[in-house]
Amino acid sequence: MSSVQAATNGSTKAPVLSVRNLHTAVATPEGSFDVVRDVSFDINPNEVLCLVGESGCGKTITALSIMRLLPTPPVRITSGEVVFDGTDLTELPERRVRDVRSERISMIFQDPLTSLDPVFTVGQVMTEVIRTHRDATKAEAREMSVEILRAVGLPAPTERFDSYPHELSGGMRQRVMIATALVLDPEILIADEPTTALDVTVQAQILERLRSEQQDRHMSMLLITHDLAVVASIADRVAVMYAGEIVEEGPVDELFSNPRHPYTQGLLRALPHVSRKRRELVPIPGLVPPMQMMPPGCRFAPRCPHALEQCWSDHPPHEVEAGVGFRCFNPQPF
């Protein structure tokens, strides 16, 4: 599939990261359920891939699977590969995964209020991250940290280096998290809803900063969001997730103007009607089925206006059309 995608993207460069048929399951007393099912996508050099979907559809679990940061137990990868620089990260021993984290793939999280260690200063943590991966003196680490704090737009970075998280605003904390994630110049940044917890005015600044850092550093970014306006403004490619599966994926222009999958179409149709303040994805009638009652065929069938007999029993295969991959037996013109 990667060759198909590479060809359809018009990109000749090899992807920096390939997720292949990833299954991640959560163990419950009633059994084990795939919260991520058969997910495949590539992240190409220098590109921003947006992962969108309703809350609970498995975006965070997908990202944590890549970083090997799943809360195991109960959540663990059951099959599939995450290929990065020729190695399958899912197979690496924990010790080697640690070398990848932050040095080569970084991740920032949704809630900057709870995501920073409250009893250490910004500088203490940044210094420790740097010195875990590099031979740097404390003075060098301090210099690197202050420089990146300044670069991400934190005011008074020299003083902030010695601040505790509680002394900073939400926006400043998110900048600290971004700076810590970027200080070792990783190839990939995974940003899990980095602005959801912030004030609307700060959201735009942070996204702007992420976009410019991504371009300046020739870095790839996997941006998780449920905000289609964010996708439209920042993404090169989009992957739409529903109930643990990627139902449609492709270049942002083509996917927005010509979606094939009924779920994507529903999302886009609903867009003008939702409130302008928070463009969350709650557009389509019905609810995501609980994990225990997931239909065996297409997971969207219970809510789909175009469902066929076959949709209830068979899992729709991955198809590609005009560079857009999708899983649907009955794609509709938009």
Next chain:
Amino acid sequence: MKRIAARSIYTLIVLLLSSIAVFYAIRLSGGDAVSARLPASASFEEREEFRELLGLNDPVHEQYFRYMGRLLTFDLGKSLTNNADIFDMLTHHGKNSLILGAAAFGLVFAIGVPLGILAAVRRNSWADGSVMTFSVAGMAVPNFWLALLTVWLFASTLGWLPSAGCCSFKQLILPAVVLAMEGIALTVRMTRSAMLENLGQDFVRTLRAGGLSETSIIGKHVLRNAMVPIISLAGLRIGQIVGYALVVETIFGWPGLGQVLVNAVLRRDYPVAQFFSLVLIAIVVLSNWAADVGYTVANPRLRKA
């Protein structure tokens, strides 16, 4: 800083009020002190003379101010039973209590924290189970009973340790362990639950995403966070140790402040009882104050506020 200043003022007020309370409480039984000291055949005049000598006929508030004035000049008077200088008693017995108390206090953390970490890191394992069983037992067993049990086992039966006395290292072990037991049990639980709570926090995931080792994440970051409530309650552990010292020192014949106080009360030696009550109360109140300062220092979120 404001928080510390406010707590300091509050602490001074508590000290003042409790010293007044002790003073009045002892005065209420003042007559007994006189009859306890003089033979039953003593005449009314002799009794009055004795009361006058002790200043017991003056208004209580005058006695209080006079006493406080003498406290400040270390002129504490003498014991009614053996004529020993009370200040000398304080330094002598205080040193013994300090040794025992410090040993117990040290054991509380030296044993409680590592066991709590072990239980948290290996949660639901047999190690966790044993540690938690030990903790429940440590809280449930009254310390006089534990004292008798350990004396029976380690002194009478096994003969490994002396059953009582002062002040060798071997003699210190049993009373220190008994005195520390409840604190250890509580500290184990608190450490375990604080470690588990902090292990589940979002910041741990961020640190993992930074590539830090589990040793650093658990041994440094999570532990430091978990220590905030434990340090904040360290002062309460001191209070507990002081309270239990009365029983434990008496059982083990350890000549500390607690033993002096118990003996003084039993013999109605009221200048001694009064002074040593004040001392023990001051220790408890001041250790609570220290706990609060410790909490503020341990928790950066409170430092500036």
